[in-house]
Amino acid sequence: MTIHNSEIADKLNRLANLLEIEGANPFRIRAYRNAARIIGNLSKDVSDLVAQGENLCDLPGIGQDLSEKITTLAQTGELPLLTQIEARTPAILNDLMKIEGLGPKRIQVIYKKLGIKSINDLRSAIGKGRLRRLHGFGEKTEQKILQGIEHLTEYGQRIKLAEIIPVVESLTRYLKNNQAVKEIECAGSFRRRKETVGDLDILVSAKENKTVIEHFVKYGEIADIISEGSTRAAVHLRSGIQVDLRVVSPGSFGAALLYFTGSKEHNIAIRKIAVQKNLKINEYGIFKGEKELGGRTEEEIYKQIGLSYIEPELREDRGEIAAARKKQLPKLITLNDIRGDLHCHTTATNGTASLEAMAKAAEEFGHEYLAITDHSEHLSVAHGLDKKGLLTQIKAIDKLNSKLKKLVILKSIDVDILEDGSLDMPDSILKELDLTVCSIHNLFNLPLKKQTERIIRAMDNPCFNILSHPTGRLINKRQPYAIDIERIIHAAKERGCILELNAQPDRLDLNDIYCKLAKDIGARLAISTDAHSPSQFAYMQFGIYQARRGWLEKADVVNTRPLKELMKILKR
DNA sequence: GCCGTTTTCGGCCCGACTGTTTTCAGTCG
Numbered sequence A: 001m002t003i004h005n006s007e008i009a010d011k012l013n014r015l016a017n018l019l020e021i022e023g024a025n026p027f028r029i030r031a032y033r034n035a036a037r038i039i040g041n042l043s044k045d046v047s048d049l050v051a052q053g054e055n056l057c058d059l060p061g062i063g064q065d066l067s068e069k070i071t072t073l074a075q076t077g078e079l080p081l082l083t084q085i086e087a088r089t090p091a092i093l094n095d096l097m098k099i100e101g102l103g104p105k106r107i108q109v110i111y112k113k114l115g116i117k118s119i120n121d122l123r124s125a126i127g128k129g130r131l132r133r134l135h136g137f138g139e140k141t142e143q144k145i146l147q148g149i150e151h152l153t154e155y156g157q158r159i160k161l162a163e164i165i166p167v168v169e170s171l172t173r174y175l176k177n178n179q180a181v182k183e184i185e186c187a188g189s190f191r192r193r194k195e196t197v198g199d200l201d202i203l204v205s206a207k208e209n210k211t212v213i214e215h216f217v218k219y220g221e222i223a224d225i226i227s228e229g230s231t232r233a234a235v236h237l238r239s240g241i242q243v244d245l246r247v248v249s250p251g252s253f254g255a256a257l258l259y260f261t262g263s264k265e266h267n268i269a270i271r272k273i274a275v276q277k278n279l280k281i282n283e284y285g286i287f288k289g290e291k292e293l294g295g296r297t298e299e300e301i302y303k304q305i306g307l308s309y310i311e312p313e314l315r316e317d318r319g320e321i322a323a324a325r326k327k328q329l330p331k332l333i334t335l336n337d338i339r340g341d342l343h344c345h346t347t348a349t350n351g352t353a354s355l356e357a358m359a360k361a362a363e364e365f366g367h368e369y370l371a372i373t374d375h376s377e378h379l380s381v382a383h384g385l386d387k388k389g390l391l392t393q394i395k396a397i398d399k400l401n402s403k404l405k406k407l408v409i410l411k412s413i414d415v416d417i418l419e420d421g422s423l424d425m426p427d428s429i430l431k432e433l434d435l436t437v438c439s440i441h442n443l444f445n446l447p448l449k450k451q452t453e454r455i456i457r458a459m460d461n462p463c464f465n466i467l468s469h470p471t472g473r474l475i476n477k478r479q480p481y482a483i484d485i486e487r488i489i490h491a492a493k494e495r496g497c498i499l500e501l502n503a504q505p506d507r508l509d510l511n512d513i514y515c516k517l518a519k520d521i522g523a524r525l526a527i528s529t530d531a532h533s534p535s536q537f538a539y540m541q542f543g544i545y546q547a548r549r550g551w552l553e554k555a556d557v558v559n560t561r562p563l564k565e566l567m568k569i570l571k572r
Numbered sequence B: 001g002c003c004g005t006t007t008t009c010g011g012c013c014c015g016a017c018t019g020t021t022t023t024c025a026g027t028c029g
Helices: A005-022 A026-041 A046-051 A064-076 A080-088 A104-114 A119-127 A139-154 A161-176 A209-216 A250-261 A264-276 A298-304 A320-325 A355-365 A387-403 A448-460 A485-495 A512-521 A534-549 A563-570
Strands: A181-186 A199-206 A222-228 A232-237 A242-248 A280-282 A285-288 A291-294 A369-372 A408-411 A414-416 A437-439 A498-502 A524-528
Touching: A005 A026, A005 A064, A005 A080, A005 A104, A026 A064, A046 A064, A104 A119, A119 A139, A161 A181, A161 A199, A161 A209, A161 A534, A181 A250, A199 A209, A199 A250, A209 A232, A209 A242, A242 A250, A250 A264, A250 A280, A250 A285, A250 A298, A264 A280, A264 A298, A264 A320, A285 A298, A291 A298, A355 A369, A355 A387, A355 A534, A387 A408, A448 A485, A485 A498, A485 A512, A498 A534, A512 A524, A512 A534, A524 A534
Parallel strands: A199 A242, A369 A408, A414 A437, A498 A524
Antiparallel strands: A181 A199, A222 A232, A232 A242, A280 A285, A285 A291
16 A cells, blocks of 8 residues: 555644544644644655655655654554544544634633534534533634634635636726725636636725725625734635735835735745845834834845845745845746647547637637547547547648638647556557547546556557646646656657646646646656636646746647747657 | 854744733634
């Protein structure tokens, strides 16, 4: 049995929670949480590192003790300290930590005094009025906890980035109606363009705070107000999303933006650097004693602590600070760098628009080239094309190309990788195409080795160009299939194959961490929309966001190249 | 529990809001 990084991180987090409930040293708890984050963000499997005899102490934030604990965990699947603590503090208390308004101290009290262990226990205790009899608990706290339980059971999941955009747009439009508002930005994980967001953090600079807050809490979509003060307020929208508003003076906008954008780990790291330089960073600015050295812009603050400006997408404490210090940050790719799209579908299979309509939309989007990649026969639910169907499409593309002025249509296919690693179309036909996009669309549950070798065997075919949605995950819906991604990236590099970053908002596959791994290994990537309708070409933006989070630059992505150069790359 | 061109011991980011209590602890970001 191999234990995955996410499971190791989960166990460390659970241990940290229980320790916190027991009242352990807060810095020790932080060390465990920090280690959980480091492991969770790692692109390589800890189990592999351990098997190779690597010393985990080399990882930042992991010392001798944690290294030994994690090694044991990777080897045996057990974390003895966790087992030991669970013997006296029930593991189920972890569930209570997820409830808004309930932290370790209160959980400790309700467990010790009332024997409450689960959310159900808690609900019934509140119903019987047992909670409000405890010292430090009152009626309002009770109501808040009840609301927290309700909110948790109703809206457990984070929301996909694409789904939150209209919410942000209408809210910011509303806030701008207030005369006092000068600048406005949606910060938080939204600004870092994370694939999902948990809540919204809106930052406003204004001449006067009070009227902005008053205006905010009157927004028509608000279900309830969580808190309302003189500089910040928090609400739930009717959709369940929490929105935090923070208002600062224009002179502090940069400092507040930095603070509110996060990530928390990035903030802690840069504030630590400030402390080392005898400076202090807070949401109002950067200070030497009483003297303010900056705060109007984020750049000012980074500069004061000797760092070049760090793009929001990189602020995850994954090496960006060291890179900023050495002036070695990547020049991140932008939407403008993209020249074409290498994956889309038409009505020939499961797209909603004709070849002509897709071509027109791609041209209007500004593309120089577009690959038409309908499904192959094996994917019967999508009415995949057989040999004859593909040959018909090839002819139609030739005809259309002779009419098009600005755009070139590339002949292609989204061909299934079959169980034995062969492609679902004879090579003799694949050779007629400009490129191939190859996908796994069935047998998601093969064992890791088998699935990995299925893909690598497919790449051995010289007709293989792009591996589409390489891990197969669907955000909030389906786990990635079991594959050795590092081996696949190496195999792609050796064979001149390309890895796709599929820009569909529920795929974003490869994810940010694997994009960076591919870049570090030196494999090429393509950012493609997999558009099934004309409007979906706009999904390219989401691919770009994810690519930027993965440190990708223009040169790492093949569809930033002019057509001629691209064709050379596709020759393998 | 981690970490070190001030330190191998003594620090560890910083502030706002709420509820309950009467000066502050707990929670959150």
